[in-house]
Amino acid sequence: MSAPSKVTIGDVARHAGVSKGTVSLAYSGKRPVSEETRQRIFSAAAELNWTASHRARALATARTGAIGLVMARDPEVLATDAFFSKFLSGCERVLAEHDMGLMLHAVTTAEAEHLVYERLAAGRADGVILLDVEIDDPRFALVQRLGLPAVVLSAHEPTRGETAGLPTVFSDDSPAITELVALMAEAGHTRIAHVAGPAHYIHGRIRQEAFSAAMRKRGLDDSLVIEGDFTASSGRDATAQLLDLPQPPTAILFANDMMAIAGLSLARSRGVRVPEDLSLSGYDDSELSAHLSPALTTVSTGAVQRGQLAVTTLLAALAGEDPGAVLADHTTVLPRDSIAPPPRP
Structure with missing residues (x-):
């Protein structure tokens, strides 16, 4: 007996508490669905008096892989x-x-x-x-x-x-940022800056919040934060802004390696020695980071x-x-x- 036209695969999915894709998988058998889920779907279909139409069966077997x-x-x-x-x-x-x-x-x-x-x-x-x-x-x-x-x-x-x-x-991501701040602070740095990722990204916000929390916990100023966009150009521009301050930072924590590498290059072009005059760290452990001179402290994700x-x-x-x-x-x-x-x- 065919199901009433108003009952759809979406109705079955909602009744069973699964997605429409899972309903399709249960009927197609092309990839595994747990037996408990399969029975829940079939029970929902029976309760709603729904059977897979030709169109629905075609959809169910048309998995893309x-x-x-x-x-x-x-x-x-x-x-x-x-x-x-x-x-x-x-x-x-x-x-x-x-x-x-x-x-x-x-x-x-x-x-x-x-x-x-x-x-x-x-x-x-x-x-x-x-x-x-x-x-x-x-x-x-x-x-x-x-x-x-x-x-x-x-x-x-x-x-x-x-x-x-x-x-x-x-x-x-928070513990890694906290550890990077610790490495810099324990080396003697008090003016530490952060070149952050875009704040609308969760990982950009989390890393920036972790930096601020770690700095405040140590009684250090956490206001030296510039938002970048993960590109090399933004890392270079942010480093220039920081080095142009009346009291520039002695350490910069970058939210990714690309910005850090560009910052290192900018610092050297100005005659700033790394790490003798300025310490740096990145994030993401790019292939190049271990082969720089000096090798870049970073975070493997x-x-x-x-x-x-x-x-x-x-x-x-x-x-x-x-x-x-x-x-x-x-x-x-x-x-x-x-x-x-x-x-x-």
Whole structure:
């Protein structure tokens, strides 16, 4: 007996407490859905007197075998930031094991990003990974409205409702920033500056808040903060502003390696010695950071492992599981030669 026309796959999904994609998976059998979830879906369908129509069955079997990743970043950052290439490598390792692929889109506007998610939801991808999470990120509601399964990558453990119930892979960036401040302060620095990432990104805000908290805890001035945008040019400009102060800092903590490397270059062009006159640290452990002179103190984020964990978590969600919030515990400070005691007065 066919279901009343007003009952849809979305009704079944809501009644069973799963996504439309999970309902499709349960009927297609193309990827695993837990038996408990499958039975819950079938029971919901029976209660609503719903059976998969020809169109719904076609949708259920039309899995793409692809995961989407949309990067709304300055092209310069995508081309040079060490995190992205390592993260993608981790994603591909897991996807290859499942005979799946990654659909990568680079966009420069919010409107273009929105359109990409709509196309992915229309059957071009089975789910998406949400990077560069913003405060009150509008993508959470968007992917849920589109019925597009997603996993969120964040820089702290989400509070209740923060990621709208989407599974989240999170790191804790605060301890690494606290440790970098400690390395500088214990070397004797009191005027420490921070070149931050954009404050509308969760990881930019978390790192800046951690810097301020660590400085205040030590009784140090936390006001020397300039917001960059993760590009080399912003790192260079911020370093110039700091060195032009009547009392310039003797140490600068940068929110990523690219800004730190540009800052090191700018300092040297002015005859400022690193680390004898100015100590520096970065974040993300780019391939170049260990081979600079001096080698750059930085933070390894375990980007490959995070990529693997993001895909594994998304696949679990696609299989009808509820992964919740998963800790990516791979963040490690790498002390090198770019931090030394400040110059004597």
